[in-house]
Structures are given as structure tokens and as C-alpha cells.
Amino acid sequence: MNILALSYDYLPSFLKACFLYMGAFPKDYEIPVSRLIWLWIAEGFVLPVRSKGLEDVANDYLEDLVNRNLILVGKRRLNGRIKSCRIHDLLRDLCMIEAQNENFLHVIERYAQAFLMGAVAPRRISLLHANILHFKMHPMPLTRSFLLYDMHKNLPDMFLLEVMDRLDFKLLRVLDIELLRSNHFPIEIVELIHLRYLALAINCELPGSIFKLQKLQTLIIDHIWQGQYLPREIWMMPQLRHIRLKRGCYFPRPYSRGIKEKSQLVLQNLQTLSTLTGPVSCSKEVFACLPALKKLEIFATVSDSQAEQTSEFLSNLACLHQLETLKCSFLYGPRNHRLPSGDHFPANLKKLTLSGSFLPWEDMAKLAALPKLEVLKLRSFAFEGYVWRAVEGGFFQLKLLLVENSDQMSWNADASHFPSLQQLVLRDCHRLTEIPQGIGDITTLQTIEVQDCSFCIVRSARKIHQQQQMLGNDELGIRIITTSGDSHSASPLHFLSGTKLAS
Structure with missing residues (x-):
């Protein structure tokens, strides 16, 4: 542990805060990077850099911590950015020790810890599997962050309202209680004027008074029905950077600045x-x-x-x-x-x-003309028709192509139609008779994945792989996956090991 502590001691102050924050998440939890970065920004850990967005700077911080072997990569995107990450158990222990010593973060994992919280004035609290019903609710006016990872399915309907009323958060910047569902919106939340990050689960509409949260950057809402109506006052929240409503939302018409003004917010x-x-x-x-x-x-x-x-x-x-x-x-x-x-x-x-x-497949030519398109995923009959005839002069930057649930029977294409393709994924394409053999000649192609497709597709994927091996191309790998979960890979070692790629 002393050796690990040295690695922490040599970190710059802004990276120390980002590293210690990793202790807020449950053990063995794969952390979505987008959410982690939004939290870092809300906490004020990310310093502005000229000509760079805060999210880009935060990604640089994450890469720095990875390069120092303090954070592990879960998955990477095709563009090289990290999609998910995690932390080794020993490093997580170090996070929790250092964070508590510095009163940076208190992680509550057991009932006894929850009961003793009255003895300190924690700046940040993360409640993990401790059962919030045992959490001693006393005023915490100095707490800046409250994160909850303890899901309790049988909470009283008014419990969330009681939590907000009794904890008396005054300086709160981060409130992540998405696992604590309520039928009511706690109106006390709109009085948290310093709030920058809000994640919660409610079975009701957001009130118009939400606009009082003038510093709010991230809004995450989980609700039970499709298509929640956002209040028009949402246009009066200029600091918003990320809105995520998991089951859909109706976005209101823009607000005018004034009755006599034609300009809009x-x-x-x-x-x-x-x-x-x-x-x-x-x-x-x-x-x-x-x-x-x-x-x-x-x-x-x-x-x-x-x-x-x-x-x-x-x-x-x-x-x-x-x-x-x-x-x-x-x-x-x-x-x-x-x-x-x-x-x-x-x-x-x-x-x-x-x-x-x-x-219609004819419209694919319009997508091929998009100059920067790198990832194209076609799911559940995105295109219909029996024949896809690829058109030359497009998809110059396309790296990943996924076709899933298609009635397509024939695909006419060769290497010239996808000059930069790295990954081809076919799923539930039961009518497609063959993968064009010319696809194997794409010099950048790394993998072909076939899942729950016809035997004809499996056979043509293997044929492409065999032909490329005969030509001395050992870089191309194939993966065959069936509904039963069985899989077969024929792949170079660099594909079988290392960080997972995700789009």
C-alpha cells in the first residue's frame, strides 16, 4: 500500500481529486466515462483550457490517470476515447483511505458507518449497499455531493421528500439519487441553488420552478412512462450541458426573451x-x-x-x-x-x-456522402428491400458497419465501397445469402463478427478468412456467435486479448 501511496503523492492536485473520486463507485463497478466526466466537471475538478471544451480536458485527465496505471480501461471507442473504466481493488482501498483522511469523500458501505456519520461534517457522501433506511438523517449543510448506490425497492412513497427535508443540504453541487424512486418531485431540490448535477427517478413531471437551478449542468431523469413533457422554463437554464431522460421527453418550443422581443432564448x-x-x-x-x-x-x-x-x-x-x-x-x-x-x-x-x-436501400448513397461518418449501425429493418447495391465514391471514413435484423437477401459490394472499414458486424440476418468476398480485400479490416445469421453467412465469413490467410493476411479475425451463447473465434492474438473495442 505504501508503494501505491507514492503514486498518489506525486499526482498534480487536480488529478488527485479525480482519482479520489473513483472511490465513490461500488467495488468491481464498470464506470461509464461520460457520467464520470460529467461528475468531475460538476465538482469543479476540471480546469478550463483555451480552445478546448471541458469534456475534452476531462478526457485528457482520464488518459493521464490510465497512463499512470491508476485507472483500468474497460472499453475503448473506435476513435480511441475510453468508453468505460474501472479501478483495481487495492487502488480503490487507497482512494477510500486517502479520501477519508482528507475529508474529501466518505464512503458508507455498512450500517455502522451510516450510524456514525453524525460525528463528522463530510464534504461528499457515497452510500454503497448500506441500506439508506439505516442512514442517520441529520442536517448536513456543508456537504457538497450526495451519491446513492443502494437500491431499496420497498421505500415509502414520501421517503425521498423526508430525506431532502431533514438533510438540509445548502451547498450541494451533486445529487445522484437515481436509484431512489419517488412518485413526487421533492420541491426542496429547487432551493439547492449551487446544484450542478442532478440525477433522480420520479413518476411525475418536472415543475417549472426547476429553472431556479441556474448553475445546473447535467440533468438525468428516469421516469416510468414514455414521453415526459419538459417545462418551457428549461429554456431559462443557460448552463445546461447534458440532458438525459431515459424514456423520452417532449421538448417545448423556445421561450422568447420578452413580449416585445423577437429573439429567443x-x-x-x-x-x-x-x-x-x-x-x-x-x-x-x-x-x-x-x-x-x-x-x-x-x-x-x-x-x-x-x-x-x-x-x-x-x-x-x-x-x-x-x-x-x-x-x-x-x-x-x-x-x-x-x-x-x-x-x-x-x-x-x-x-x-x-x-x-x-x-429504401437506394438512400444509402446519401449516407455514403457524409464526409466524417465513422460508425453506422442499422438495426431492426432500418433499411428494407432484397438487394443492397453499394455505390462507389463514399464511406471514406467509415470504420464500423453493423447490420441487424434485416430482410436483405443480396449485398453487392467490394473493397472500394468501404476503404477504411475496420469492423463488420452482422446480426440476425437470416435471409442474407453471402458476405461479398471482396470485403476481405479491405486492407484496414480487422474483424468480421457474425451472430445468429444463416449458415450461408457463417460459411462465407469463414471462406473470406481462409482466403485472406492464404494471401498472407493474418490480421483479419472472425467471430461466430450463436443464440445458445457459443462462440468461435479465428483471430490474431491482438484481437483475443487486451482492451475491448466499442463504438
């Missing part, structure tokens, strides 16, 4: 918005007031009669000039709508997921 800092309920909330008016949006998730319920409306809201995406990641899922997708042309689609898009959209 703009969420200048909002980067993440999920999940937006379309097509109602996907107007040009809304998108034009989200100039910094980088990640958007949409869930659209449309019918064949609404095909024109669907095409219109997809065209409205062109207003989002900074958009890099788009996930669009359709329920009862229309069968006669089309994608907008390339100049009506976000040009900076790097990752696109379509599900249930029933587009």
Missing part, C-alpha cells in the same frame, strides 16, 4: 440531449436554438400517413451544425419516406444509428 452550452420524442419535438425552431448540440437521441412514433412529416423532421437536423452522434429509432416506422439529401443532413456526423426506419 438559446441553450448555448447544451451538448447532449436524449431521448427526444419525435417528430413533434424535432422542429427547426427547437434545433436552431441548440447550436452546440453534439449528441442527440430521438424516438419517433409515426405511421405511413406521417411519412412527409418524418422526412421534414429529418431535414431539420441540418440546423445542428455541431452534431456528431445521432441515434434515431422509429416505432411503427413509415414505409414510404426518404432520407434528406446530403446537404440537408448534419455534415459533421460521425456516428449514426437507425432503427425501424424502413428506408
